[in-house]
Structure formats: C-alpha cells, structure tokens
Amino acid sequence: MSNFFQLVRNEQTKLYSQLSTWILLGILVVIVLGFAIIMRTAEGIMPYEDETWKQTLQEENQMYAEIDPTDPNIAINNYRIENDLKPEGMSAWGFLYESHYLTSVLSLITIIVAGGILANEFRWGTIKLLLTRPATRTKIFFAKYASVLLFALTALIVLFISAWLFGMIFFGLGGDGSVLQLKDGEIVDVSVWTRIAQDYGLQLVKLAVWSTFAFMISAAFRNSALAIGTAIFLMFAGISVVSFIADKPFAKYILFANLDLTQFTTGYKMIDDLTLTFAIVTIIVYYLIFLVVGWVLFAKRDVAGH
C-alpha cells in the first residue's frame, strides 16, 4: 500500500514539475476573475436600492411573467415584498455558488491532464523506465488514475478559493449566501452549502465520467491529442445526439441521456421514462466499462517502439 502511495506521490511530483499544469490552473483562476468582473458589471445595471427595491422586484416579475407566468421567481419575489426581505445582492458566498457554472472549465482542464498522464509517458519514452520496475502495470494504471482525481480535487479547491476571494473583492462579504427557493409550493430558506453541494456535485459527475473516458483513450491508444479531443467533443456534442434519437427504444441506455443529472432537479427530462436511479446505475456502468477497458488494454498491450 505504501508502495501505491509512493507511485501516486511520484505522479504528483511529475505533474507539478510541468509548466503546463500550472498554466492550466492559472487559466482557471483568470476565468474566475473574468466571471467576477462580468457579474459585477451586470449587477450594476439593476441594483437593489434601499428605497426602490420593491419596485425593482415588481419590474422583474413583469419580465418573468412575459416569458413564463409560472416562473418560481415570481412567487419568491412576492414573498420578499410581503415579508419586507430585501434581496442580498451578490456576495462572496453567493459568487462561490454561481461559480458552479465554471465547472465545465474544471472538466476541461481535468480532461487535458487525464488525457496526457499516460500518453505522455509513451511520447517521452519514459514508459519503459516506469514499466521495468517491480510495480505492476495495474498499480501504475491506478496510481495514475488516482493522481488525475487528486488533480481534479486540487483544481476544485483552487476554484473555490479563487471564487471566494474574487467574490470578496468584487462583492464584499455580504450575507451568508442563503437564498429563498420554492419547494412543494412553500418558500424555504436554503443555505449556500446545500446549494453548492447539489449544483457542484451534479457537475462533478460529468467531470468524473469524461476525465475517466479521456484516461481510457489515453491508456488504450497512447495518444493524448486523441484522448483529449474525443472526450471534449463528446462532452459538448454528445447531448445534442440525444434529441435526434430520443424516440428510439435504446435511447435511454445512451450515456448522454443520463449524464445530465440536473434534469431530475429541474424536471425537464430528456427522455420521459428516465428515473434518477436508472440514470445513476447507467452512469456507474459506463464509468466502470471505461475504467476496465483502459486498464485491460494498458496492462496487456506490448510496449514496442513508436
């Protein structure tokens, strides 16, 4: 076991000795900063002033009603007006929550790391040194995979910290980030951590699946460009495939149809007879297939010249 730990440690050493890893993390931070600037600018357009906020909310309601009269935001705004609860506006915690939209950037950089971590060893030729040591190929495969997950976690922490810090700079500490939500016809106060856990969590499922996919291709074909390219393409384009084949009986077994778990929180399902349990089981099955296929091909294939 300590042996496995050492292998993961080695992978981390190698990863953070490469400039490209730091550039990826740097890009993440810059994007968070950009997002904060955009949000700050947008907020400036319609601020909630002490005297006029009720009026502002009513104007908002008219806008919502034109698009969708059943919009839950209307009920929430009315509740605020009745109970004299002025909206907080953006705060550091609120911005941290909003940054869950940036998890696709997180997915992207994790895919880039996952797609390169094995393929690069082949490109550099160092795979020969790695695979002529007492560690088995299986151990090396899983140490690298664990290292990818560790990187994703690190990047997530970087996202959290930079989002909170930029939120703090641009919006101030403000309130605790809790919001009102309409749940079963009643207005409830939801804490920021609940919302973070839910919305980040659902996005991280996608991240795990696509970076595992990239890792599989990297292990099987030993080509990082192929691994990164296919994973990113499927991540963005896969969803649109579903709408073409939604009426086919096999459609619900397709990964893309199940992967977006937010469809179960919003209720807009891609295929009518999907259930949350079915989706979770399907995702796990695909995930395990990716991992096993990558592992078997990596462990069995010859390491010959290029």
Next chain:
Amino acid sequence: MAEPAMQLIGLKKQIGSKLIVKGLDFDIQPGEVFGFLGPNGAGKTTTIRMMVGLIRISEGDVRIQGKSIKTDYKEAIRHVGAIVENPELYGFMSGYKNLLVFSRMIPGISRERIDEVVKLVGLEKRIHQKVKRYSLGMRQRLGIAQALLHNPSILILDEPTNGLDPSGIREIRQYIRRLAEQENVAVIVSSHLLSEMELMCDRIGILKNGELISIQQIQNTEEDAPTEVVQIDCPPSYHEKAQRLLQERFGVTAMASGEKLTFPITRGEIPSIIKELAVADIEMHGFAVERKTLEDKFLHVIGENVIE
C-alpha cells in the same frame, strides 16, 4: 558453475505473421559481460524488450535469477536495471529529481545511494540541472545511473555507447567492467559496433535476422589469448625440426604448407618462441604475427548485411 543470472529458453517473438526473434537459447553468468551483436533490425532491442517484460513473449521464457519474467514478474524484475533503446528521462525535471522519482518505486533506496550513483557516472556538477538541457552523453550517463540505483544483479544496456564521445565510451566501458568484476553484476550490452564490444565483453552472441548464429568467447587478458596466428617462412627441410620443437616446448601443432609454417599462439609466448627457434638454428626468412579480429569473424558469419 553458479546459477546463471539470466536464462533465455527457446525465446520467440512473433508480431503479426512475422517471426522477429526465432528461438534464442543461452545463459548469462553472474560477473559476465555479454555482448549482443547484430546489424540493424536483427532483433536485439526486441529481445531486450522481452527480457524486461515490456513486450509479451510469444514462446519460450526468460528466467532471471531463476524467476520467470512471465509468471513471476515482480521477483524477476527486481534484479534488473535497464536502458532500452534511448536513455529517455523526464526533461522537465532535474537529473536529481528524476533519480528521486525512480528511487521511490523501489523500497530501500537511500539518498546516499542516489549521491553514490551520481558520483559513479560523474554527473555531480550537473545533476541539479533540468534534463532537457543535458547533452545526449549526459542523458546516457543519467540513464545508467537510474538503472544502477537499486543495485541490480543484472544490468541491461541497449547501445550504451550511442552518442558518447571517445572518453565517455572509455569511461562507460571501464565501469561496466568494474561492475562485472568487482560486484559480480551480469551485464548485457547490445551494439553493432564490433570494436566496442570486443573491448568490453567476455562473450559475444551474434544475432542475425532473429537467430543467434554464433557465440564467441573473447579473451580480454592479452597474455593468455590464443588469438595470435604466427606464420614462419622457412625452408621445408627445417619444418620437421621446428614442428617437433614447437610441439615439445609450447604444445602447439604447426601446419606446414609450402614454405610456411602456421600455428596459433598466445601473445605472451611470442618472444620465447623466437628465441628458442633461433637457438635451435632454424633458418627463418620471415616471422609474421596476424591478428584475426572479431571483425573478420563477424563479417564472415554475417555475410552481406541485408536487412530482412
């Protein structure tokens, strides 16, 4: 004889329908430097890749200290240090960090051991520099350092002198010999440079088109090497007397043909032969020493260098 350090047993490799290595059978002893000689495409690298488990063995086996690389990989590979083809290391890390990373893959390698191998390959001054700034020769040295980290009892070097300058080649040769002689390491080196191999190997296996066509013993200690062939030019009337003298005093059988007497002898005995023949009043018109080099033998067995 002690247990062989490595045994190749009917080793074959087939890729697609092509048989690349066609059944190799030989042993390598501890403390021996074994040379793997052959033209481009002979299958040297392919054989080495099988020895270290990088590619699957199609048929046969490789046993390292008695352990099969196929079924007992971990126990077998523990004894091996290797460079396969080029010494490729992580360019974005320093030489030292490279060694540190590899040292973590095998338990029990201390920092002192790292410093020791760095010194052994003479890289102390540049070890903290990034490897991408190393010259090929420096990378070759670092490659050897990583192969030696865990005190392997078998060292496998695929073309270790590739890219080295003459003094670098001599140094590598010297510590390959030292490892074999003092630490009883079995060293396997591949090369297509004969002159190189002759100087550092105890035995050379000649590989051609995936087959071992000859194994030559090399005598490095010049004194007892019967590699010299002496030809004396003297009238046939003296032949019988000379032959008897050579047989009695030196135990060699001289062949007579025309005016010439030919016999093999070690270099060390040449002065006393000349003296004895002169004392015996044998009329010599010429005394020639020919050295039959491995190069001649190699070209003889390899023939035309046609890559299949």
